[in-house]
Amino acid sequence: MSYCLNPKCQNPQNPDQARFCAYCGTRLRLGDRFRALRLISIGGMGRTFLGVDEADDSNAKCIIKQLSLQQQDTNNAQKAAESFRQEATRLQVLGQHPQIPELLAYFEADHQLGIAGEPALVHKYIEGESLATELETEGTFRENQVRQVLIELLPVLRFIHSHQVIHRDINPHNIIRRPPPESSLSQLPTQKTRKRFYSWGGRGSELFLVDFSAAKLTTKTVLARTGTMIGSAAYTASEQLMGKAIATSDLYSLGVTCIHLLTNVHPFDMFNSLEGKWVWIDYLRQPVS
Numbered sequence: 001m002s003y004c005l006n007p008k009c010q011n012p013q014n015p016d017q018a019r020f021c022a023y024c025g026t027r028l029r030l031g032d033r034f035r036a037l038r039l040i041s042i043g044g045m046g047r048t049f050l051g052v053d054e055a056d057d058s059n060a061k062c063i064i065k066q067l068s069l070q071q072q073d074t075n076n077a078q079k080a081a082e083s084f085r086q087e088a089t090r091l092q093v094l095g096q097h098p099q100i101p102e103l104l105a106y107f108e109a110d111h112q113l114g115i116a117g118e119p120a121l122v123h124k125y126i127e128g129e130s131l132a133t134e135l136e137t138e139g140t141f142r143e144n145q146v147r148q149v150l151i152e153l154l155p156v157l158r159f160i161h162s163h164q165v166i167h168r169d170i171n172p173h174n175i176i177r178r179p180p181p182e183s184s185l186s187q188l189p190t191q192k193t194r195k196r197f198y199s200w201g202g203r204g205s206e207l208f209l210v211d212f213s214a215a216k217l218t219t220k221t222v223l224a225r226t227g228t229m230i231g232s233a234a235y236t237a238s239e240q241l242m243g244k245a246i247a248t249s250d251l252y253s254l255g256v257t258c259i260h261l262l263t264n265v266h267p268f269d270m271f272n273s274l275e276g277k278w279v280w281i282d283y284l285r286q287p288v289s
Contacts (some may be wrong), residue, residue: 001013001016002007002035002274005026005120006024011023031105034105046065046068046084050062050064055218060124060125061125075112087215089105092106098206099161099206100159100208100209100210106120106121107121126178127178128212129175131172132175135260135264146261149258153209159256165215176207177207178206235256236253262280263280265283
């Protein structure tokens with residue numbers, strides 16, 4: 001199926017190889033290369049699609065993010081467009097890291113073919129499941145699993161911070177585990193055993209940090225200025241809640257993510273607000289060293 005990218009189209013589903021939308025006439029390939037297959041999510045700032053890169057010999061899957069400007073006034077639209085452009089710029093640099101999705105293309109509103117006229121960026125699709133999904137289906141992580149998460153992700157944070165970028169939204173939903181090649185699992189008897197093998201840090205699996213839409217460049221005066229509070233509140237450091245995110249705010253979010261994985265208890269339920277301290281140890285099902 002081809003999905004029309006025109007946000008006003010009332011019947012966006014089209015045949016696989018169609019060139020133009022049968023309902024509204026919009027050209028279906030973005031930049032004569034990327035085809036949207038289905039809508040993944042929709043929010044106040046735009047829509048996200050699963051797509052395919054038809055310039056790739058293997059028709060590799062990709063993610064198409066489209067910014068919605070038509071519902072916003074001129075001032076807000078300009079700010080949103082600039083923020084979206086900055087996200088693309090960040091991904092262009094950060095996507096060079098093997099554990100961050102690579103940016104494939106960015107389209108300004110006036111550079112798109114067809115009548116949709118909304119900015120869009122395209123990055124590689126990471127096959128796999130989020131740690132949030134793993135936690136839901138497999139249950140509490142063991143200490144060695146959480147240690148493996150830290151071993152794989154701390155170097156990624158070091159990389160993005162070295163480029164003066166703060167992610168600002170690290171949580172189990174934004175960490176994707178790509179499974180190892182099927183050949184490395186061929187000796188394991190069942191699908192469930194295979195899944196447990198790589199979710200526990202088995203050879204060949206790899207963690208990816210995704211969704212840099214909330215990321216922000218740091219500046220020398222970042223501590224002196226108050227900005228916008230962005231991120232998933234349950235995993236967010238206090239300084240970030242006040243709009244003053246710094247690099248260690250990401251470390252805090254990763255730490256909260258880890259205790260969530262260890263306990264399978266929502267972070268809000270593990271913080272004693274009366275005493276101002278974490279009580280996650282009380283929720284451990286297995287002791288940690």
